[in-house]
Amino acid sequence: MRHIISLLMENEAGALSRVSGLFSARGYNIESLTVAPTEDSTLSRMTIITSGSDEVIEQIIKQLNKLIDVVRVLDLNDGKYIERELMLVKVKVSVQYQDEMKRISDIFRGRIIDVSDNTFTIELTGATSKLDAYIDSLDSDSIIETVRTGASGIGRGDRILKI
Amino acid sequence: MKPEIITGAEIVIRSLQEESVKFVFGYPGGAVLNIYDAIFKQTQFKHVLVRHEQAAVHAADAFSRATGKVGVALVTSGPGATNAVTGIATAFMDSIPMVVISGQVPTHAIGQDAFQECDTVGITRPCVKHNFLVKDINNIASTIKKAFYLAATGRPGPVLVDIPKDITAEEAEYIYPKSISMRSYNPIIKGHTGQINKAIELLVNAKKPMVYSGGGVVLGDASESLTNFVNELGFPVTSTLMGLGGFPASDNKFQGMLGMHGTYQANMAMQECDVLLAVGARFDDRVIGNPDNFLAKPKKIIHIDIDPASISKRVKIDIPIVGDVKSVLEEFILTYKDIKKTHDKSIASDWLEQIKKWADKDCMAYKDDGSQIKPQRVIQMLHKVTNGDAFVTSDVGQHQMWAAQYYAFDKPRRWINSGGLGTMGVGLPYAMGCQLAFPDSQVACVTGEASIQMCIQELSTCKQFNLPVKIINLNNRYMGMVRQWQEFFYGNRYAESYMDALPDFVKLAESYGHVGMKIEKSSDIEPALKEAFSPKLKERLVFMDFITDQSENVFPMIASGKGLSEMILAEDL
Numbered sequence: 001m002r003h004i005i006s007l008l009m010e011n012e013a014g015a016l017s018r019v020s021g022l023f024s025a026r027g028y029n030i031e032s033l034t035v036a037p038t039e040d041s042t043l044s045r046m047t048i049i050t051s052g053s054d055e056v057i058e059q060i061i062k063q064l065n066k067l068i069d070v071v072r073v074l075d076l077n078d079g080k081y082i083e084r085e086l087m088l089v090k091v092k093v094s095v096q097y098q099d100e101m102k103r104i105s106d107i108f109r110g111r112i113i114d115v116s117d118n119t120f121t122i123e124l125t126g127a128t129s130k131l132d133a134y135i136d137s138l139d140s141d142s143i144i145e146t147v148r149t150g151a152s153g154i155g156r157g158d159r160i161l162k163i
Numbered sequence: 164m165k166p167e168i169i170t171g172a173e174i175v176i177r178s179l180q181e182e183s184v185k186f187v188f189g190y191p192g193g194a195v196l197n198i199y200d201a202i203f204k205q206t207q208f209k210h211v212l213v214r215h216e217q218a219a220v221h222a223a224d225a226f227s228r229a230t231g232k233v234g235v236a237l238v239t240s241g242p243g244a245t246n247a248v249t250g251i252a253t254a255f256m257d258s259i260p261m262v263v264i265s266g267q268v269p270t271h272a273i274g275q276d277a278f279q280e281c282d283t284v285g286i287t288r289p290c291v292k293h294n295f296l297v298k299d300i301n302n303i304a305s306t307i308k309k310a311f312y313l314a315a316t317g318r319p320g321p322v323l324v325d326i327p328k329d330i331t332a333e334e335a336e337y338i339y340p341k342s343i344s345m346r347s348y349n350p351i352i353k354g355h356t357g358q359i360n361k362a363i364e365l366l367v368n369a370k371k372p373m374v375y376s377g378g379g380v381v382l383g384d385a386s387e388s389l390t391n392f393v394n395e396l397g398f399p400v401t402s403t404l405m406g407l408g409g410f411p412a413s414d415n416k417f418q419g420m421l422g423m424h425g426t427y428q429a430n431m432a433m434q435e436c437d438v439l440l441a442v443g444a445r446f447d448d449r450v451i452g453n454p455d456n457f458l459a460k461p462k463k464i465i466h467i468d469i470d471p472a473s474i475s476k477r478v479k480i481d482i483p484i485v486g487d488v489k490s491v492l493e494e495f496i497l498t499y500k501d502i503k504k505t506h507d508k509s510i511a512s513d514w515l516e517q518i519k520k521w522a523d524k525d526c527m528a529y530k531d532d533g534s535q536i537k538p539q540r541v542i543q544m545l546h547k548v549t550n551g552d553a554f555v556t557s558d559v560g561q562h563q564m565w566a567a568q569y570y571a572f573d574k575p576r577r578w579i580n581s582g583g584l585g586t587m588g589v590g591l592p593y594a595m596g597c598q599l600a601f602p603d604s605q606v607a608c609v610t611g612e613a614s615i616q617m618c619i620q621e622l623s624t625c626k627q628f629n630l631p632v633k634i635i636n637l638n639n640r641y642m643g644m645v646r647q648w649q650e651f652f653y654g655n656r657y658a659e660s661y662m663d664a665l666p667d668f669v670k671l672a673e674s675y676g677h678v679g680m681k682i683e684k685s686s687d688i689e690p691a692l693k694e695a696f697s698p699k700l701k702e703r704l705v706f707m708d709f710i711t712d713q714s715e716n717v718f719p720m721i722a723s724g725k726g727l728s729e730m731i732l733a734e735d736l
Contacts, residue, residue, distance in 0.1 A: 010347055013296070014284060025289050055475070062472035068293040068313060071347040163346060 002031070002051045004076040004083060004153040005061065006161050010069040011037055011044045018067050019046065028052065028060050032085075032128075032150030043071065043163070047152045049128070071163055080156040087131045088113075090121045090145040091138060108134045119144065127151070166338050171300045171331040172197035175264065178307040180207045181339045184235050186226060186599055187211070188219040192239025193279060194266025197331035211599065211628060214620035216243050218592035220250020221618070224259050224321075225589075225596025228579045229554060231384060233314050234261045234596070240268055241279030244325075245286065249586060251321050252290035256583025257405060258382055260319035262310045263291075269329035270298055283325045292320030298327065300335040305343075312343045317350030318470040319382060350469060354486035354494055362440070362465040362482050363498045367506040369438035371514040372398045375421065378405025378582065379443015379468060385489035386410070386575040389442060392496050397508055398440075399518055401429035403450050404567055405582040406443070412571035413551075418518065419527070422450040423721045424564045428521035430719070430727040434460055435517075441466045443488045446477045447583075448723075454478050456726025467491045526719050526732055527568060533685045535712040538562060538637045541688055542569035545607055545635060548692040553577070553605040556593035558614030559585045561643035562635075564717040566609040588617030594632040595624060605633070605696060612638040612662050612708075622675040625704050633695050634706045636668060639713045647716045651731075672706035683710045 009015050016035055023030050031049040038045045050060060057075065064073045076083075089110075093101045098120070105112060105122050108130065114121035124134055128151050135146065155161065169177070175198050179187065188211045191199045202210050213219040216238045223234030234254075238247045244265045254261045268277040284296045293313050295306045303326065310322040366372060380389050380402075386409045393400055393416060400410045401421040410417055419426035421433055433439070433451070439462050444450070451457045454477050465482040466474050474483040484491055499506075531537045542565050545553070555570055556579040557563040563580055572578045579597060581589045594608035615636055625632055637643075645660040669679030678700060682691045688709070695705040718733040 014288070017285070018288060021288055055479075059472065059476060062474075066470070066472050068345070068348050 001053075001057075002049065003057050004081065004151065005048045005050060005064070006074045006076055006153055007046050007048070007064060007070055008038070008043050008072045008161060008163060009046060009067075010071065011042050012069055015044065015069045016046075018069060019048070019064065022063055022067065023050075026059075026063065028056065032148075034150040034152055045161075047150070049151050072161055074155070074161045076153045076155060079159050081153050081159065082156060083127045083151050083153045084125055085128050085131055085151040086149045087124045087134075088121060088147045089124065089135070089138075089143060090119055092118055092142045092144055093120045094118060104137055108137075110134065166336040168334050169337050170197065170201070170334050171303055171326070172201040174300070174303045174335070174337050175307065175326065175331065176201045176205055177337060178304050178339055179235060180205070182233070182307070182311050184208045186223075187235045187237050188213055188222045188226075188596070189237030190216050190219055190239065190243060192243050192266065194240035194268060194328045195237060195243075197328065198237065198264070198266065198326075210237075211595070211624070213592070213624050215618065216246035217249050217588065218595070218618050218621045218624065220247045220261070220263060221253065221589045221592035222596040222599070223261055223263075224250060224254040225556065225579050225593035226600050227254075227259050227261055228593075229576050229597045229600045231576065233311055234259070236261065236263045238263065239266045239279065240283065241281045243279075244281060244283040248287060248290065251287055251323065253581050253584045253586040253589060254321040255290045255292070257378060257581065258319050259321065260314040261321040262307070262314050263321060263323045265323060265325045267296065267325045267327040270327045271329070273327065283323070287323050290321075291323050292318075294323040294325065296325045297330065300330040300333045303330070304337060304339045308340045308343050309345070313348065317348070318473075351471075351485050352487045352490055354467065354484045354491035356494070358482055358484045359491065359494050359498055362484060363495060363502065365438050365463055365465060365482065366396065366398075366440060367499075367502065368510075370510050371435060371437040372396070372511055373432050373436035373439050374398050374400040375403075375433060375439055375441045375444055376400060376406045376409045377403045377442065377444025379488050380406050380409035381575040383443055383469065383488040384575070385443065385492055388489050388492035388496065390414075392492050392499070395496065395499055395503070396506075398511070399432055399515065401425070401433060403444050403582070404580070407567060407578045408572035408575040411573040413573050418522070420567055421727070423452070424568065424717050424719065426522075427524045427526035427719055427730060427732065428518050430721070430730060431521045432518050433457075434727040437462055439464045442492070443468060445473045451478065451727060452721050452729075453724055453726050456729070459726070524732070529715075529733065531685070536682065536685050536688060536709050538565050538639070538709070538711045538715055539569050540685065541635060541637060541709050541711070542566055542609065544688045544692050545609070546570045548689065548696050549605050549607065553607045554579060554594075554597040554601065556580065556590050556597060556606070556608045558590035558610040558617075559587045560611050560614060560645075561639075561647065561715070561717050562609050562611045562614070562637040564644075565637070587614040590614060591618050591621045591625075591632070591634070594634075595621060595628075595630050598630040598632050599628070607633045607635055609635045609637065611643060612636055612640065612665055612668070613642045619671070622672065622677060622704070626676045629702065630704060631700070631702050632704050634704070636706065636708045637711050638665075638668070638708050639711045639715065640665065641713060644717070650716070651720070652722070668706055668708040672704070677704040677706055679706045679708070681708045681710065
């Protein structure tokens with residue numbers, strides 16, 4: 001099953017490679033991994049999308065907790081959460097299809113952020129599944145480039161990951 | 164008082180002194196020259212010059228295994244660090260507290276492919292508990308403090324501190340932190356009371372109880388607590404390779420080692436028990452074999468371990484107890500005392516009878532008509548001659564298993580071997596670490612003609628530091644364990660497992676200034692050992708080359724991936 005794991009770690013050199021090294025060394029899946037400093041510059045927050053059986057996920061959480069630089073770990077799937085990912089897509093659009101492209105993007109609440117003679121670049125935010133759905137709705141031949149940040153997640157309401 | 168201003172190299176030395184380090188095992192080189200210069204000017208600890216960095220780390224590791232203190236190794240950048248990696252990985256797999264200090268090229272040269280540069284922190288990351296690259300002289304002292312703290316607390320392990328050369332030459336204020344606290348690292352010591360109560364209730368109602376003790380009992384200095392607890396309950400005990408000595412082998416509750424080369428009774432009891440108490444053990448593949456087979460017989464499992472990640476890793480645990488094994492076992496004893504009166508020990512009497520029947524199979528018996536030297540006999544004689552009180556180190560292979568099986572260890576920290584990584588070549592450097600830690604004790608290195616050649620250069624170190632180690636070389640002219648597998652599973656095709664062009668070990672030992680002996684007759688085993696351990700040779704390293712039966716195999720044996728009850732016994736063949 002797909003899990004979103006959030007963690008806080010010391011903002012130290014090499015901390016990211018300790019996490020990515022753990023996943024490769026133990027053969028765990030990583031679908032995406034995002035990391036950036038938090039409002040407290042000594043801490044980084046990481047979101048990892050992974051998948052595995054309950055036993056594997058339990059081991060992943062334990063192994064992450066075991067890393068010395070990791071301060072806190074939360075499996076967002078244990079409760080309610082919000083997930084968002086940012087995607088930029090550059091598509092080929094000839095003049096007669098520009099309106100249709102705009103309509104499709106509006107349906108997904110995408111914004112056109114760059115226009116050239118025959119391309120649009122669209123910015124889209126949402127859960128990973130929504131971004132996937134948008135890609136599916138496009139003619140695959142028209143897609144020139146996609147860039148995705150990987151998902152970030154946060155617990156709803158009182159679910160807080162903080163030290 | 165204003166803090167002193169000293170060089171980075173001096174800060175390293177002072178920090179080690181602050182940690183009461185007595186020995187530093189190392190090898191100099193360009194990036195650590197400033198540190199070596201500071202070592203030259205100090206007298207508080209002794210530097211032990213090895214002949215290869217791998218041996219420095221192994222010796223530091225053994226010092227730690229034998230004493231319980233943090234071992235320290237010092238190596239230079241590049242090849243010094245890469246040579247150390249095998250030693251670090253060996254210590255990591257067996258959770259040995261150790262601090263390795265490596266030199267690094269100057270900070271401005273990092274990333275320039277400088278001479279003797281390698282990404283030491285990157286290379287060692289998967290095989291250390293933690294590592295640091297110190298880029299600021301002001302962080303040297305606090306980093307070394309952290310390194311010792313991390314190495315020794317929680318589940319122990321090696322910690323590496325990589326120090327670029329330039330900052331060892333700079334000067335800064337020296338302040339050694341008194342204590343350390345890390346928001347990201349707080350190992351749990353005390354076990355959960357509710358879980359402990361549940362565990363005791365399960366244990367006293369067990370009809371077929373079994374205790375499975377691991378290396379954590381030795382590392383956690385919990386041997387006495389375990390023995391006390393087991394004595395209260397009267398339960399049978401088995402031990403892993405790493406746990407030997409954690410419970411006295413001469414106690415009749417001890418069923419011998421379990422696992423791939425464990426005893427029949429220990430493995431059968433593990434398989435058939437209804438309640439299993441696992442203490443500081445990790446259910447690894449060499450111990451329980453195939454987990455599905457192991458769980459085919461339903462049992463309730465209680466697992467005490469300081470590392471939460473060890474719990475339910477290979478086998479689902481019913482009652483996990485995270486904590487220091489000693490602290491938890493002491494809680495166990497107190498909790499048990501409260502309900503001792505209600506414990507009807509007779510409910511397990513059939514079980515104890517059954518175990519006796521299994522033991523009657525006498526799975527450790529071997530044929531010996533005296534025509535050849537049997538390796539098992541050598542170990543039994545070694546036990547006799549040393550009164551079972553020596554520090555016994557081993558390399559890896561058949562001789563390791565025979566040493567584990569036949570030298571009945573009664574005390575913890577006496578059996579020093581590479582269990583997890585299985586590193587050939589550790590035996591001699593391990594013996595060095597033990598002998599330095601306990602100069603007046605008997606130290607025997609049980610090895611084979613293949614393993615000993617992997618760190619043979621350390622005979623020179625032993626000469627320089629007058630280490631009177633006794634080397635028991637079980638020479639069967641084969642990489643015995645490889646040959647055994649080839650015999651059983653590869654149709655007797657002994658691919659590259661023979662040892663050709665062996666040196667004359669007697670002359671080799673003599674050329675290093677030691678005593679060499681070649682023993683070819685079974686009747687000479689005991690006299691030779693007696694001579695080697697006699698007061699006459701007390702100050703000398705003795706290399707005993709025992710020419711043993713080439714065809715001898717280690718029994719019982721469980722094939723890889725099979726279950727505990729699927730043992731091959733000597734009598735089956």
